[in-house]
Amino acid sequence: MKHLKTGIATIVLILSINFYSSAQEANSKTKISIEIDPATFAFKGYSFHLRLQPKDCEHLLFGFGTYAMDMPDLLVDFNSKNKNKGWDVRLNQGYSLFGEHHFSKVNHKWFIGSQIGVQEFKIQNSHVNGKEKFTNILAMAYFGYTIKPFKNNLYIKPWAGAGYTSKISGNNTLGASEYDIAPITMFATLHIGYAF
Secondary structure, three states, X not given: OHHHHHHHHHHHHHHHHHHHHHHXXXXXXXXXXXXXXXXXXXXXXXXEEEEEEOOOOOOEEEEEEXXXXXXXXXXXXXXXXXXXXXXXXXXXXXXXXXXXXEOOEOOEEEEEXXXXXXXXXXXXXXXXXXXXXXXXXXXXXXXXXXXXXXXXXXXXXEEEEEEEEEEEEEOOEEOOXXXXXXXXXXXXEEEXXXXX
């Protein structure tokens, strides 16, 4: 937990320091981009992310996202306490705020970021009747690389991160079975976006 807090504080500090230097570089207007995560659609969900590059900032990107998906068995089983226990888990609704620092310029090459959000999960178990919901908070640090495959504003953004999560409401037990919520979570995916 101490290392996670230190990591998040470092990212916030880097973003804050670079805000001043970014403001000195040319970017004559505020720019907007939209992103989706195709994996969420593949797993019976959705995602929509709105990103904002403030005027006069070449390296900073801020945003909001909403997303949902059925959690694949691979992610459920990643926590050994839930592995092969019959859990069916859906990230029913997530809302997150994002902040990113792009080392070259926004939506080009390497970047680091942080995310803070609230996520509602719905759980069922093949060995127990019924279903439950619980809500957690998420704080995550991540890094990635932006690829621009064409000569337009379309981009592909693979990224991976690690973060801290904790239940804030709801119930993560069904009968005598408890769905374990690990405090450390990891995630990797890619976004497809378009800048306006």
